[in-house]
Amino acid sequence: MTQIKNIRILAMWAVLGLCLYSCKKDKDKGSDQVQLINFGPTGAKHGDTLRFVGTNLSQVTAIQFTGQAAMVEKSSFTQQTNELILVIVPSSAEKGLVTLKTPAGDILSKTSFNINVKTTASITSMTPAARPGENITLKGNYLNWISRIVFNQDKVVTTFVSQSLNEVVVKVPDDAQTGTLTITFLGTDSVDIETADTLRVALPLATGITPNPVKHAQNITITGTNLDLTRTLIFTGVDAPVTDFVNQSATQLVVRVPGAAKTGKLTFVAASGVQTIFNSDLDVSIPAIDSMSPNPVDPGAELTISGANLDLVSAVTFANAPAVTSFVSQAPTKLVVSLPIGVARGKITLGVLN
Template sequence: MKLTYHKPLLTVITGFMLVITMAMSCKNTDNEVNSGRVELQSFGPAGVKHGEQIRFIGKNLKKVTEIDLPSATVSSSAFVEQKDDLIVITVPQETEKGFVTLKSADGDVTSKTEIQFEVPVTIASVPATARAGDNITITGDFVNWVTGVQFAPDVLVEDFVSKSLTQIVVKVPADAATGTVVFYTGGTKPLVIESENELVITP
């Protein structure tokens, strides 16, 4: 059987569909009402270097008074740019890998993922001699990003006495022998750095 729609009926159906579409649209709009609270949606770019700018995207970011980075804090007075949907800051040299917290009068908002950087770690000096059990100091730039120190023969140390931006202190393991020292670093592009000279282990 062939069905034929008359114009009045077609008009009613079209109008009904239009009402449903508008109702759904209004419902979606209601669900997207701004809560008024600070929201962090993303940050980047990935692999940014220290001293470069990083962007935080979200909602109500005008309320943010400071951003806590791992080992560094940036107050709103130091923001490069701050709008309701965007904050731009310059990454402090001492910043490390970890979670980011946006602070405001509404409370803290912590990122769900860790912030990471591309770090150009350099080793400037390694002691010429040491004894097993000694604490030795290695200097350089961004050495706080060193994750492991390997002594000969293949003795890896991942626990440090202390760390800073320019020096690390590590205990020479009992089974270390004379040889070069190898450093492993973190960051988005991990490095493997071998000392130019051997570390002589004395009795």
């Protein structure tokens, strides 16, 4: 009986020992896994030392930051032990998750790495002048952290043609105005930097007008530079700006003279609303009366008006009568019209082509 009891006790110890051995084996197997516990500081600057804390970190072969060419190889680690890795933050590192490279696979950080570019970001140069719609280039440091560029008068651009660590290319908005740019850099401590230089945005500039003098409803040809940037053209004496052109290019603008136009300056308005004024007057010819005969004249009789530019007249208005738009005859120096019935003594008004 005692012998059987001893055998049972030995069997129990054997089973217990097997369990302990199995558990130890599983534990040893689990201890080989690389584990990232934390890293920081997350608001480091480029060139700062970053600490990665975990277990079995000696198996890490490289650390991949977000950004182009932002991989730090094992050979470049400042320090590496099972529990700690020290690395220098590469200049191309951007905001994002960090990946630890190991033979068993990648380990992705649970939190994003951010960076402080406030004291290191800078603009060293930019394209000095451009037309609306053209690309300009800005150069400097950590330009890959730019989130937006604000042109004069709060014209915000958040999409860039290209962007890298030291260069950003951006399209000038159609309604941009001459002025400095304000650059916003992201990071744990974001910063706005205003450019030291002014971006000069091209405007339409007239250098000549032909013919001059000109008659109403006649086309004029304006020569100059950047005339294709003209959105509206303002004639002296005309309330509504002209927006419909006969022909338009960078060096030439052809437009019909409105009927209400008077002698005076031409004003060119760009998409930004900025105006440029041609320094010479546009001389607009208008009808002029020298004499009328017979005078006095009876209603229903013909009246001969003599003067200049009378071929521009489209209507003659008498006192107490509707406008007359059909003439007996018309020439540059003579206009013959039948007086309407009911006309009263008074002045006459000449309407011009419009």
